[in-house]
Amino acid sequence: MTGTRQMVITLFVVAVTCAVILSFVYAFTEPRIAETQARLTLSGLEEAISAHEYVEVVPDTLWQALDSLGNRVGIVFRVFPQGYGGPIPITVGLNREGTITGIRIASAAEGLSETPGLGAKITEPTFTGQFTDKCAAEVALEQDGGAIQAITAATISSRAVSDGVRKGIETYAEYLAPAxxxxxxxxxxxxxxxxxxxxxxxxxxxxxxxxxxxxxxxxxxxxxxxxxxxxxxxxxxxxxxxxxxxxxxxxxxxxxxxxxxxxxxxxxxxxxxxxxxxxxxxxxxxxxxxxxxxxxxx
Amino acid sequence: MTKLNIFTRGLVKENAVFVLMIGLCPALAVSSTVRDGFGMGLAATFVLVFSNLIISILRKNIPNEVRIPIFILVISTFVTIIDYMMQAFQPDLYRALGVFVPLIVVNCMILGRAEAYASKSSVVNSILDGLGTGLGFTLALTIMGTIREILGNGTFLGLTVFGESFRSAPVIFMIMSPGAFLVIGILKALINKYVKRELR
Structure with missing residues (x-):
């Protein structure tokens, strides 16, 4: 009986101590984690469209981009089209006319699961740069009648990006209207x-x-x-x-x-x-x- | 056994990955680049040293029947601490390591050292053992990461080696899963042939 009691008490004491320590660590790191997260999101937005301020319209999905005077300069949104290895996180910036100001595709370290060296090349500027200054109508692969050159041996990933960006623009273009x-x-x-x-x-x-x-x-x-x-x-x-x-x-x-x-x-x-x-x-x-x-x- | 021997045993002679063949899951999965391998190794070393320390301190008060749950509680506490710390201060590394940070909890290398060594040894020896085993694990992951990153991505720590022409068309196979098996197999074969016998 004393053996059982000692087992229970020891386990209880260890578990409570661990929980207390963890709650302190959490309280200490939590604001830092939130800050880091927010900064990473913001730097992604800045690559898509440069603006003074980003006002969240749909959480984690859509932002209005404002200049320093508070004028609307465009929108930024995120889409996750299905690629070869999983969803591809893309951030797209549109100016007030609906022209793409830039796109940014998350790197492998940020959750991209395309094949390294093949599909993962969609993150490179030679590919993403093609989208800048394009309209929704042109955003399709060349073989699909658009103006985007696919990456050799990575057609599925390339098509996922161009189709995802185009559908994203079609979905979110209405948010440009009030702009x-x-x-x-x-x-x-x-x-x-x-x-x-x-x-x-x-x-x-x-x-x-x-x-x-x-x-x-x-x-x-x-x-x-x-x-x-x-x-x-x-x-x-x-x-x-x-x-x-x-x-x-x-x-x-x-x-x-x-x-x-x-x-x-x-x-x-x-x-x-x-x-x-x-x-x-x-x-x-x-x-x-x-x-x-x-x-x-x- | 001298203090130095306790330290070097885990580092070389009983290297977790190359000799004991434990902790292989993170060794295979998180060694595609030098940085990932090194970061993973250090995270595991941190957990190993501190869990060995705490378990060694508590070793006389832990009832034998509940030792495993207590080991796991201690280990998972340190894993959670390193998980939060990395999220807060090393977000890029954290995302690269992905699910393998929480999975340090079930790395049998750490539970193995707690069970086989720290629960029976003095505090100082347990720390040295944890440090040696952890750095041995780090060494193994860094070696694998170096080979795989150079061949599979044409870079070392992100810096181009062998020039741009190789960088643009490297042996992609090496940074994918099969490359990990190939590298660990060849390294193990080489170690068996040239190193292990001399150390015995």
Missing amino acids: HDKKEVFPKASSFSEIIADTLWYAIHDADTLGLVFVGVVQGYLNDIKFMVGYSKGSQITGVTVLSCRETEGLGEKIRDEEFLDKFKDSIPEAITGATVSSEALIDGVKSGIARFKEYIQ
Whole structure:
């Protein structure tokens, strides 16, 4: 009987002592662990899109990126597409137009289980760099009709990344929408009330309706061009911005030039030489949008 | 046996991995790079030294019937401490070692030394034994890590050896699981042929 009692008491004392020691160690390391974790997450976000501050929208998944003045510069999100050896943790940064600012793939030390030397090469800048400045439509392997060159002998991993990034953009692009400040096309208004969801708003200042802000989409040279227009009661265009991802490098890009977009404020401008298709599409889009929504302020 | 002998026995003559063939699971799994192998070895050494110390102190008060649960409690406490410490101060290494840090608990090398040595020996001798065995384990993992990292990744501690052309197309096989078996098998064969007999 004394033997049993001694067994129980010894085991009890040892277990309690261990538990007490561990609780002290935990209390000491816990803040450090949380801090380290947060710093690692942040450095991953910074590689995807550089910003002053990241505001968590969906925990551990989606962040709004803000500059030092608090303006939205884009979003960052994380996706985990299934690769060859397991899920691939990818952090993707998008600017306000939905163009990829950068992607970062976790290394093997951070949980990537792709084959070392083969699939694991997706973490290398020669591969991840290809995604920078691309739009969702181009993010696919070359053999799938996209613009991403797969890594030799690692097609499954390469495809998992490009498909994962594209699907991620499709899923999270809606979070970019509120990032487009309607104030930019209608500076005088102080608030906006929605008339048609995601399409049409009244621009309001001091309870007066000053005009309209609307969003439209036209077919450009390669991709759709999404744009936002501010239109005042006095039939004046107060501003035009292009929201969608870049069209073709160099030429179609010209429709983004401030100089061209500012011309709308005076009168409908001429098409841009060398980017006729894109600029005409935008001009037509603005015109037909005005024609369609005019009645709301008359 | 002199103090030096107690220390060197675990280091070379009864090296856990190469001679006794215990603790093979982490030796195979966490020796793909020098840093991982070295880090794993030091973590195991820390646990081994402190569990040997505590068990040696308690050895006269531990009832024989419950000695194994008590050993495991002591070992797992130190494993948890090193686990938290690594998470807080060495997060990269922690993630590289992955599940093998908590699995130090069931490394039979540590329980083996507690049972076979620390529970019967003085405190100083137990510490020396733990240190020797642990550093022997570290040595084995570092040797394996060196061979596997150089051949399989073309690097040593992340620095390129043999030039870029080899770095871009190394013997990938070596850093994958089969490479671990191959390396340990060849090392064991070499040790059997050239080293072990002389030490006997």
